[in-house]
Amino acid sequence: MLNCAVLLVCSLLLAGIASAHVVVYPQESTQGSYEKFTVRVPSEKDVPTVKVEVKFPVDAVAVSRFEPKAGWNYQISKDADGKVTGVVWTATGEGLSATEFGDFGMQGKVGDTATAITWKAYQTYKDGSVVEWTGAADSKTPASVTTVKAKPAGAAADNHGATAGHTAAASSGTSNTALYLSIAAVVLAALALIMAMRKRGAAS
Incomplete structure (x- = not known):
């Protein structure tokens, strides 16, 4: 019973840690498919999150549309070929407080030969601090990864x-x-x- 209780507590702690990360859903897709991707951003500090930037690996996904979100505006980045390489959402109001999270929607096509989509995200707080969600899976600030299956x-x-x-x-x-x-x-x-x-x- 004690071992079961310990395992339960550990799983809950790990779930809490995972839920505090910036994650892009779905976390699994198929080559060549069109998807609606949702960037889920939790706020982890006592000051609000006021800006969220996500960079796209253009060889793995072609993002083309963005869902409007009340209280936020967005700016798209493109490369010399006109491909969308990223987006920055900026709060027009107070942003996301410590007890809130936000979902930011976008749509795109998964690459025909992609095996994974690694989303690099940068979360900026009102005090100017930035958390870079760009690390490996076992790091404190991992990048969100969408696994891509073969068609x-x-x-x-x-x-x-x-x-x-x-x-x-x-x-x-x-x-x-x-x-x-x-x-x-x-x-x-x-x-x-x-x-x-x-x-x-x-x-x-």
């Missing part, structure tokens, strides 16, 4: 960039939802009929 053999992308496998999965999910709703409607109708018959029996 399934025979998978073809549609006009919107989704693979056939993703489209089929979405269609299957939609079909299942419709089926479940139909079953639920039949069950509710049967229950209503039974209740009505009971009321008529009681009245007679």
Whole structure:
């Protein structure tokens, strides 16, 4: 029991440490897929986070769009070829306090030959201090990494960039939802009929 308790405490501590890092989701993707990436930024100090910069490895991902976020504006960086190499979000108000976190959305295409996307992030606090989330996985300030899997053999992308496998999965999910709703409607109708018959029996 003591060993189990120790393991539980350690896992909770590790989870707390991990959650305090700047992380980009999803943490796993597929070559050639179009993704919405979310940069999750927790504030770890008593002063607010007022700026977040993320740099993109252009050989692994092509980020092209950014989701507007209330209370923040953003500025895009490009290289000589016009490729987007990074973005800086800057707070227009107080920023993120010590008890808050923020999600910053962006969209892009995963490289066709990418095996991993390493996101280098720089978190600036109101007191001017900067935390560089650029280190190795076992460091105190690790860079967030999205692991990239190979595209399934025979998978073809549609006009919107989704693979056939993703489209089929979405269609299957939609079909299942419709089926479940139909079953639920039949069950509710049967229950209503039974209740009505009971009321008529009681009245007679």
